[in-house]
Amino acid sequence: MKEFGRYAMFMGSLFVRRETFATYYKLTLEEAIQIGIKSALMIALVSSFMGAVTTVQIAGNLVSPFVPRFVISQVVREMTILELAPTIIAIIFAGKVGSSMAGGLGTMRITEQIDALEVMGINSSSYLVLPKIVASMLMYPMLVILAGVCALVGGYLVGTLTNIVTPTEYIQGIRYSFNATMITFALTKSFVFAFLIASVSSFKGYFTHGGALEVGISTTSAVTSSIISVLLADYFLAELFFE
Numbered sequence: 001m002k003e004f005g006r007y008a009m010f011m012g013s014l015f016v017r018r019e020t021f022a023t024y025y026k027l028t029l030e031e032a033i034q035i036g037i038k039s040a041l042m043i044a045l046v047s048s049f050m051g052a053v054t055t056v057q058i059a060g061n062l063v064s065p066f067v068p069r070f071v072i073s074q075v076v077r078e079m080t081i082l083e084l085a086p087t088i089i090a091i092i093f094a095g096k097v098g099s100s101m102a103g104g105l106g107t108m109r110i111t112e113q114i115d116a117l118e119v120m121g122i123n124s125s126s127y128l129v130l131p132k133i134v135a136s137m138l139m140y141p142m143l144v145i146l147a148g149v150c151a152l153v154g155g156y157l158v159g160t161l162t163n164i165v166t167p168t169e170y171i172q173g174i175r176y177s178f179n180a181t182m183i184t185f186a187l188t189k190s191f192v193f194a195f196l197i198a199s200v201s202s203f204k205g206y207f208t209h210g211g212a213l214e215v216g217i218s219t220t221s222a223v224t225s226s227i228i229s230v231l232l233a234d235y236f237l238a239e240l241f242f243e
Contacts, residue, residue, distance in 0.1 A: 006203075006207070007199075007200075007203050010125060010203050010206065010207075011199060013123065013125045013126065014125055014126045014129055014130045014133075015126070015130075016123060016126070017122075017123040017126065018123065018126050018130075019122070019123075019126070019127055023127075024130065024131055024134075027127075027131035028131040028134050028135050028138075029135075030131075031131045031132050031134075031135035031136075032135040032138060032139050034097075034100075034135075035097050035132075035135050035136055035139045035140075036135070036138075036139030036140075036142060036143060039093070039096060039097060039139075039143060040143065040146060042092070042096070043089055043092070043093075043143050043146055043147050043150075044146055044147070044150045045150075046089070046092060046147075047084070047085065047089065047146070047147035047148070047150040047151040047154070048150045048151065048153065048154035049154060050080075050084050050088065050151050050154070051076060051080060051084075051150065051151030051152055051153065051154035051155035051158075052154040052155055052157065052158040054075075054076050054079055054080070054084065054151070054155060055072060055073070055076050055154075055155035055158050055159045055164065055165075056158060056162075056164070058072050058075050058076060059072050059159070059164040059165070068169075069164075069165045069166075069169045069173075070165065070169040070170070070172040070173035070176060071173060072159065072164065072165055072169075072170075072173060073152075073155065073156075073159065073165060073169070073170040073171075073172075073173030073174050074173040074174070074176050074177070075173075076151070076152065076155045076173075077152065077173065077174050077178075078182070080147075080148050080151040080152060080155075081148060081182045081183065081185075081186050082182060082185070082186065083234075084147070084148075084151055085144050085145075085147040085148040085151060085186060086144050086186045086187075086189040086190045086193060087189070087193070087230065087231075087234050089143065089144060089147045090140075090190075090193040090197065090227075090230045091227055091230065093140060093143070093193075093194075093197055094197045094201070094223050094226040094227050094230065095223055097136070097197065097198075097201075098197045098198070098200070098201035098222055098223055098226045099201070099219045099222060099223050101132055101198065101201040101202050101205055101222070102201045102202070102204045102205035102208075102218050102219045102221075102222035102223075103205065103215060103218075103219045104205065105128060105129075105202060105205030105206045105208070106204075106205040106206075106208035106214070106215035106218045106219065107215055108128070109205070109206065109207075109208045109209070110208060110209075110210065110211055110212070110214070110215060114128070114206070125206060128202075128206070129198075129199075129202040129206065132198050132202055133194075133195060133198040133199055133202070135198075136194040136195070136197065136198035137191055137194045137195055137198070139194075140190050140191075140193065140194035140197075141187050141190040141191060141194070143190075144186060144187070144190040145187075148186070152174065155170070156170050185237075185241050188237065188241075189233075189234065189237055192233050192237065193230050193233065193234075196226060196229045196230055196233060197226045197229075197230065200222060200225050200226045200229055201222040201223070201226055203222075204218045204219075204221050204222035204225060205218055205219070205222060
Protein backbone atom coordinates (compact mmCIF):
# COMPACT_ATOMS: atom_id res chain seq x y z
CA MET A 1 0.00 0.00 0.00
CA LYS A 2 2.88 2.36 0.74
CA GLU A 3 4.25 1.82 -2.77
CA PHE A 4 0.80 2.37 -4.30
CA GLY A 5 0.45 5.59 -2.32
CA ARG A 6 3.79 6.83 -3.66
CA TYR A 7 2.64 5.91 -7.16
CA ALA A 8 -0.65 7.82 -6.72
CA MET A 9 1.19 10.90 -5.44
CA PHE A 10 3.64 10.63 -8.33
CA MET A 11 0.78 10.58 -10.83
CA GLY A 12 -0.79 13.60 -9.14
CA SER A 13 2.48 15.53 -9.43
CA LEU A 14 2.33 15.29 -13.22
CA PHE A 15 -0.44 17.88 -13.38
CA VAL A 16 1.02 20.67 -11.25
CA ARG A 17 3.38 23.42 -12.42
CA ARG A 18 3.09 22.27 -16.01
CA GLU A 19 5.04 23.72 -18.90
CA THR A 20 3.53 25.34 -21.99
CA PHE A 21 1.49 23.33 -24.48
CA ALA A 22 4.13 23.87 -27.19
CA THR A 23 6.77 22.28 -24.94
CA TYR A 24 4.66 19.20 -24.28
CA TYR A 25 3.69 18.96 -27.93
CA LYS A 26 7.33 18.79 -29.04
CA LEU A 27 8.29 16.34 -26.30
CA THR A 28 5.29 14.10 -27.04
CA LEU A 29 6.14 13.95 -30.76
CA GLU A 30 9.71 12.94 -29.93
CA GLU A 31 8.48 10.24 -27.55
CA ALA A 32 5.92 9.03 -30.09
CA ILE A 33 8.71 8.43 -32.62
CA GLN A 34 10.76 6.51 -30.08
CA ILE A 35 7.81 4.52 -28.77
CA GLY A 36 5.77 3.89 -31.89
CA ILE A 37 7.74 4.25 -35.10
CA LYS A 38 10.84 2.46 -33.84
CA SER A 39 8.77 -0.41 -32.43
CA ALA A 40 6.59 -0.99 -35.48
CA LEU A 41 8.91 -3.39 -37.32
CA MET A 42 9.43 -5.64 -34.31
CA ILE A 43 5.71 -5.67 -33.49
CA ALA A 44 4.82 -6.52 -37.10
CA LEU A 45 7.36 -9.35 -37.21
CA VAL A 46 6.32 -10.90 -33.89
CA SER A 47 2.59 -10.64 -34.58
CA SER A 48 2.94 -12.15 -38.06
CA PHE A 49 4.62 -15.22 -36.62
CA MET A 50 2.02 -15.40 -33.84
CA GLY A 51 -0.76 -15.47 -36.40
CA ALA A 52 1.04 -18.09 -38.47
CA VAL A 53 1.75 -20.36 -35.51
CA THR A 54 -1.79 -19.99 -34.17
CA THR A 55 -3.22 -21.01 -37.55
CA VAL A 56 -1.03 -24.11 -37.76
CA GLN A 57 -1.77 -25.18 -34.18
CA ILE A 58 -5.52 -24.71 -34.51
CA ALA A 59 -5.54 -26.65 -37.78
CA GLY A 60 -3.55 -29.44 -36.14
CA ASN A 61 -6.10 -29.77 -33.34
CA LEU A 62 -9.17 -29.41 -35.54
CA VAL A 63 -9.48 -33.06 -36.49
CA SER A 64 -13.24 -33.49 -36.70
CA PRO A 65 -14.53 -33.81 -40.28
CA PHE A 66 -17.83 -32.25 -39.17
CA VAL A 67 -16.20 -28.90 -38.33
CA PRO A 68 -15.84 -26.63 -41.40
CA ARG A 69 -12.33 -25.43 -42.19
CA PHE A 70 -13.27 -21.76 -42.05
CA VAL A 71 -13.55 -22.15 -38.27
CA ILE A 72 -9.73 -22.07 -38.19
CA SER A 73 -9.55 -18.45 -39.27
CA GLN A 74 -12.54 -17.56 -37.11
CA VAL A 75 -10.70 -18.80 -34.02
CA VAL A 76 -7.52 -17.03 -35.13
CA ARG A 77 -9.53 -13.82 -35.46
CA GLU A 78 -11.03 -14.09 -31.99
CA MET A 79 -7.70 -14.96 -30.35
CA THR A 80 -5.93 -12.16 -32.17
CA ILE A 81 -8.45 -9.44 -31.33
CA LEU A 82 -9.09 -10.46 -27.73
CA GLU A 83 -5.64 -11.50 -26.48
CA LEU A 84 -2.77 -11.86 -28.92
CA ALA A 85 -2.77 -8.30 -30.27
CA PRO A 86 -3.48 -6.26 -27.12
CA THR A 87 -2.10 -8.44 -24.31
CA ILE A 88 0.82 -10.43 -25.70
CA ILE A 89 2.12 -7.37 -27.54
CA ALA A 90 1.79 -5.43 -24.25
CA ILE A 91 4.29 -7.81 -22.65
CA ILE A 92 6.71 -7.19 -25.51
CA PHE A 93 5.99 -3.46 -25.27
CA ALA A 94 6.81 -3.53 -21.55
CA GLY A 95 10.08 -5.32 -22.22
CA LYS A 96 11.20 -2.92 -24.94
CA VAL A 97 9.64 0.46 -24.23
CA GLY A 98 9.04 0.13 -20.48
CA SER A 99 12.62 -0.91 -19.79
CA SER A 100 13.89 1.96 -21.94
CA MET A 101 11.78 4.47 -19.99
CA ALA A 102 12.90 3.14 -16.61
CA GLY A 103 16.54 2.94 -17.65
CA GLY A 104 16.57 6.44 -19.11
CA LEU A 105 14.95 8.08 -16.10
CA GLY A 106 17.08 6.05 -13.70
CA THR A 107 20.23 7.21 -15.45
CA MET A 108 19.04 10.81 -15.31
CA ARG A 109 18.38 10.42 -11.60
CA ILE A 110 21.79 9.02 -10.64
CA THR A 111 23.59 11.59 -12.83
CA GLU A 112 21.60 14.37 -11.09
CA GLN A 113 19.98 15.63 -14.28
CA ILE A 114 16.56 15.44 -12.63
CA ASP A 115 17.86 17.43 -9.66
CA ALA A 116 19.16 20.06 -12.09
CA LEU A 117 15.68 20.43 -13.60
CA GLU A 118 14.19 20.92 -10.15
CA VAL A 119 16.80 23.58 -9.34
CA MET A 120 15.78 25.41 -12.52
CA GLY A 121 12.18 25.51 -11.25
CA ILE A 122 10.86 22.87 -13.65
CA ASN A 123 8.50 20.16 -12.45
CA SER A 124 10.75 17.29 -13.53
CA SER A 125 8.12 14.56 -13.17
CA SER A 126 5.66 16.39 -15.41
CA TYR A 127 8.31 17.48 -17.90
CA LEU A 128 9.87 14.05 -18.27
CA VAL A 129 7.04 11.60 -17.63
CA LEU A 130 3.79 13.15 -18.91
CA PRO A 131 4.92 13.18 -22.59
CA LYS A 132 5.91 9.51 -22.28
CA ILE A 133 2.47 8.52 -20.98
CA VAL A 134 0.60 10.58 -23.58
CA ALA A 135 2.75 9.27 -26.43
CA SER A 136 2.28 5.69 -25.23
CA MET A 137 -1.49 6.07 -25.10
CA LEU A 138 -1.47 7.52 -28.61
CA MET A 139 0.90 5.06 -30.24
CA TYR A 140 0.20 1.74 -28.52
CA PRO A 141 -3.38 1.40 -29.87
CA MET A 142 -1.93 1.93 -33.35
CA LEU A 143 0.63 -0.79 -32.68
CA VAL A 144 -2.19 -3.09 -31.55
CA ILE A 145 -4.05 -2.46 -34.81
CA LEU A 146 -0.84 -3.15 -36.73
CA ALA A 147 -0.31 -6.35 -34.74
CA GLY A 148 -3.86 -7.54 -35.40
CA VAL A 149 -3.58 -6.96 -39.14
CA CYS A 150 -0.15 -8.62 -39.36
CA ALA A 151 -1.32 -11.63 -37.33
CA LEU A 152 -4.28 -12.19 -39.63
CA VAL A 153 -2.12 -11.74 -42.71
CA GLY A 154 0.48 -14.13 -41.31
CA GLY A 155 -2.22 -16.71 -40.66
CA TYR A 156 -3.59 -16.21 -44.17
CA LEU A 157 -0.21 -16.70 -45.84
CA VAL A 158 0.67 -19.83 -43.87
CA GLY A 159 -2.83 -21.27 -44.11
CA THR A 160 -3.09 -20.85 -47.87
CA LEU A 161 0.52 -21.69 -48.79
CA THR A 162 0.43 -24.96 -46.82
CA ASN A 163 -3.09 -25.85 -48.03
CA ILE A 164 -4.52 -25.79 -44.51
CA VAL A 165 -7.39 -23.64 -45.76
CA THR A 166 -8.28 -22.09 -49.08
CA PRO A 167 -8.22 -18.30 -49.44
CA THR A 168 -12.02 -18.29 -49.66
CA GLU A 169 -12.40 -20.33 -46.47
CA TYR A 170 -9.98 -18.11 -44.58
CA ILE A 171 -11.79 -14.90 -45.58
CA GLN A 172 -15.13 -16.53 -44.79
CA GLY A 173 -13.93 -17.37 -41.28
CA ILE A 174 -12.66 -13.83 -40.74
CA ARG A 175 -16.08 -12.45 -41.64
CA TYR A 176 -18.24 -15.11 -39.98
CA SER A 177 -20.28 -13.86 -36.98
CA PHE A 178 -18.05 -10.84 -36.57
CA ASN A 179 -18.83 -8.74 -33.48
CA ALA A 180 -17.53 -5.19 -33.84
CA THR A 181 -17.60 -4.61 -30.07
CA MET A 182 -14.55 -6.87 -29.84
CA ILE A 183 -12.55 -4.15 -31.59
CA THR A 184 -13.77 -1.62 -29.04
CA PHE A 185 -12.76 -3.97 -26.23
CA ALA A 186 -9.29 -4.51 -27.70
CA LEU A 187 -8.68 -0.78 -28.13
CA THR A 188 -9.94 -0.07 -24.61
CA LYS A 189 -7.46 -2.61 -23.28
CA SER A 190 -4.69 -1.06 -25.34
CA PHE A 191 -5.27 2.40 -23.85
CA VAL A 192 -5.27 0.98 -20.31
CA PHE A 193 -2.18 -1.16 -20.93
CA ALA A 194 -0.28 1.74 -22.46
CA PHE A 195 -1.03 3.93 -19.45
CA LEU A 196 0.01 1.23 -16.98
CA ILE A 197 3.25 0.35 -18.73
CA ALA A 198 4.35 3.95 -19.23
CA SER A 199 3.37 5.17 -15.76
CA VAL A 200 4.71 2.18 -13.80
CA SER A 201 7.99 2.10 -15.73
CA SER A 202 8.46 5.85 -15.32
CA PHE A 203 7.66 5.62 -11.62
CA LYS A 204 10.27 2.91 -11.06
CA GLY A 205 12.91 4.77 -13.05
CA TYR A 206 12.18 8.19 -11.57
CA PHE A 207 12.75 7.03 -7.99
CA THR A 208 16.00 5.19 -8.67
CA HIS A 209 18.70 5.82 -6.06
CA GLY A 210 22.28 4.65 -5.99
CA GLY A 211 24.42 3.85 -9.00
CA ALA A 212 24.50 1.82 -12.20
CA LEU A 213 23.55 -1.38 -10.38
CA GLU A 214 20.37 0.22 -9.04
CA VAL A 215 19.44 1.39 -12.54
CA GLY A 216 19.48 -2.24 -13.67
CA ILE A 217 17.43 -3.28 -10.65
CA SER A 218 14.87 -0.52 -11.30
CA THR A 219 14.62 -1.52 -14.97
CA THR A 220 13.98 -5.16 -14.08
CA SER A 221 11.44 -4.13 -11.44
CA ALA A 222 9.72 -1.84 -13.94
CA VAL A 223 9.26 -4.61 -16.51
CA THR A 224 8.07 -7.10 -13.89
CA SER A 225 5.62 -4.67 -12.28
CA SER A 226 4.31 -3.52 -15.67
CA ILE A 227 3.61 -7.07 -16.83
CA ILE A 228 1.85 -7.96 -13.57
CA SER A 229 -0.29 -4.80 -13.75
CA VAL A 230 -1.17 -5.56 -17.39
CA LEU A 231 -2.26 -9.11 -16.57
CA LEU A 232 -4.36 -7.96 -13.61
CA ALA A 233 -5.97 -5.22 -15.70
CA ASP A 234 -6.63 -7.75 -18.47
CA TYR A 235 -8.55 -9.97 -16.06
CA PHE A 236 -10.64 -7.17 -14.56
CA LEU A 237 -11.43 -5.64 -17.96
CA ALA A 238 -12.54 -9.05 -19.24
CA GLU A 239 -14.80 -9.45 -16.22
CA LEU A 240 -16.35 -6.02 -16.80
CA PHE A 241 -16.77 -6.48 -20.55
CA PHE A 242 -18.22 -9.98 -20.66
CA GLU A 243 -20.59 -9.42 -17.76
